[in-house]
Amino acid sequence: xxxxxxxxxxxxxxxxxxxxxxxxxxxxxxxxxxxxxxxxxxxxxxxxxxxxxxxxxxxxxxxxxxxxxxxxxxxxxxxxxxxxxxxxxxxxxxxxxxxxxxxxxxxxxxxxxxxxxxxxxxxxxxxxxxxxxxxxxxxxxxxxxxxxxxxxxxxxxxxxxxxxxxxxxxxxxxxxxxxxxxxxxxxxxxxxxxxx
Amino acid sequence: xxxxxxxxxxxxxxxxxxxxxxxxxxxxxxxxxxxxxxxxxxxxxxxxxxxxxxxxxxxxxxxxxxxxxxxxxxxxxxxxxxxxxxxxxxxxxxxxxxxxxxxxxxxxxxxxxxxxxxxxxxxxxxxxxxxxxxxxxxxxxxxxxxxxxxxxxxxxxxxxxxxxxxxxxxxxxxxxxxxxxxxxxxxxxxxxxxxx
DNA sequence: GTGTCAAGAACGAACATTCGTTTTACACTG
DNA sequence: CAGTGTAAAACGAATGTTCGTTCTTGACAC
Numbered sequence: 001x002x003x004x005x006x007x008x009x010x011x012x013x014x015x016x017x018x019x020x021x022x023x024x025x026x027x028x029x030x031x032x033x034x035x036x037x038x039x040x041x042x043x044x045x046x047x048x049x050x051x052x053x054x055x056x057x058x059x060x061x062x063x064x065x066x067x068x069x070x071x072x073x074x075x076x077x078x079x080x081x082x083x084x085x086x087x088x089x090x091x092x093x094x095x096x097x098x099x100x101x102x103x104x105x106x107x108x109x110x111x112x113x114x115x116x117x118x119x120x121x122x123x124x125x126x127x128x129x130x131x132x133x134x135x136x137x138x139x140x141x142x143x144x145x146x147x148x149x150x151x152x153x154x155x156x157x158x159x160x161x162x163x164x165x166x167x168x169x170x171x172x173x174x175x176x177x178x179x180x181x182x183x184x185x186x187x188x189x190x191x192x193x194x195x196x
Numbered sequence: 197x198x199x200x201x202x203x204x205x206x207x208x209x210x211x212x213x214x215x216x217x218x219x220x221x222x223x224x225x226x227x228x229x230x231x232x233x234x235x236x237x238x239x240x241x242x243x244x245x246x247x248x249x250x251x252x253x254x255x256x257x258x259x260x261x262x263x264x265x266x267x268x269x270x271x272x273x274x275x276x277x278x279x280x281x282x283x284x285x286x287x288x289x290x291x292x293x294x295x296x297x298x299x300x301x302x303x304x305x306x307x308x309x310x311x312x313x314x315x316x317x318x319x320x321x322x323x324x325x326x327x328x329x330x331x332x333x334x335x336x337x338x339x340x341x342x343x344x345x346x347x348x349x350x351x352x353x354x355x356x357x358x359x360x361x362x363x364x365x366x367x368x369x370x371x372x373x374x375x376x377x378x379x380x381x382x383x384x385x386x387x388x389x390x391x392x
Numbered sequence: 393g394t395g396t397c398a399a400g401a402a403c404g405a406a407c408a409t410t411c412g413t414t415t416t417a418c419a420c421t422g
Numbered sequence: 423c424a425g426t427g428t429a430a431a432a433c434g435a436a437t438g439t440t441c442g443t444t445c446t447t448g449a450c451a452c
């Protein structure tokens with residue numbers, strides 16, 4: 001179909017991305033063949049290669065989408081008014097993470113991205129950049145908690161931010177791979193540790 | 197060269213496992229070809245296939261070795277006499293994890309294992325089992341801390357164990373993928389959160 | 393000799409990607 | 423509004439490569 005609207009093109013592109021996300025989440029980047037993505041999208045080989053010049057580009061696009069989404073959510077939590085107590089902020093982040101641990105969630109893809117970033121320097125740079133932002137968001141949470149007297153005045157907010165940040169993927173890993181405690185139980189434990 | 201000693205056979209097997217670990221750590225499971233492993237081991241195709249009947253078996257063996265090693269270390273920390281305060285126990289675990297974050301460390305492989313466990317039900321069972329043990333070790337740490345009055349009497353030691361457990365891979369992820377704070381800084385932050 | 397082990401050539405399947413062809417939506421003409 | 427040209431879009435068979443694995447062959451200890 002020639003001379004097609006921009007919306008049509010964007011929709012086609014999204015259709016391919018959606019299919020790729022399903023396949024990557026189910027089988028991982030490497031065990032997913034282009035044929036799998038093509039079949040899932042219900043398109044032809046040529047059509048997919050019109051929109052993405054390689055499988056790598058598809059992987060990169062998906063990885064970027066996943067990280068962007070998480071960044072937006074964390075930014076909101078960090079900017080919340082009034083400033084959230086540490087445990088509340090972590091709990092909200094856990095809420096988000098929890099919703100991504102299912103078969104259709106993004107966390108399965110995030111794990112794939114970690115593995116990929118170990119080998120792909122370009123992706124590694126992007127991951128580092130986004131994770132630095134994540135950590136900055138948590139550092140903001142810590143700083144505001146400190147200002148509220150919720151942390152000692154001499155606490156290193158950057159480092160505390162890093163520790164808080166870690167609790168979220170740590171929870172998700174345990175949910176996905178280790179039959180870990182549910183969100184409520186885990187959040188209660190975090191409160192036990194933070195509130196004492 | 198026939199009629200070879202059992203030690204020779206075990207050494208050959210280990211030689212292959214060592215080569216595989218190097219390759220898998222460098223390139224990941226999927227981007228490593230059997231040719232890569234074979235070349236790294238300095239052996240022939242036939243030799244390697246004498247000791248491992250498939251690539252999958254090689255992957256599984258490596259994954260199991262990695263998890264076994266961590267289990268042993270955590271078991272020691274949990275059983276330490278006298279019982280370790282929470283922050284000390286976590287710091288010791290961080291010590292271990294920190295040593296595995298380098299190019300030759302096992303943590304890079306652990307990330308690959310996570311991705312693989314999402315697709316391989318057999319490996320998933322093994323990972324779940326080992327991670328349950330990990331969590332049990334941390335629950336032991338929490339229970340002993342509780343007995344020492346270091347945690348509230350009504351704290352859920354299993355859940356607190358899960359939260360403590362998470363801090364270690366969380367640290368390692370940040371070190372490997374996100375230019376996170378060094379061990380000393382991170383440990384101090386954990387103390388800030390736990391000690392107040 | 394005989395049994396064990398290693399070597400590496402060979403194999404078939406699966407892979408990402410290319411490219412020549414077909415289809416189709418739209419612009420333009422009268 | 424009908425007819426036609428055209429270029430974009432989609433198609434899918436074909437390609438060349440790489441992969442994991444098997445198989446044949448030879449070497450050496452006993």
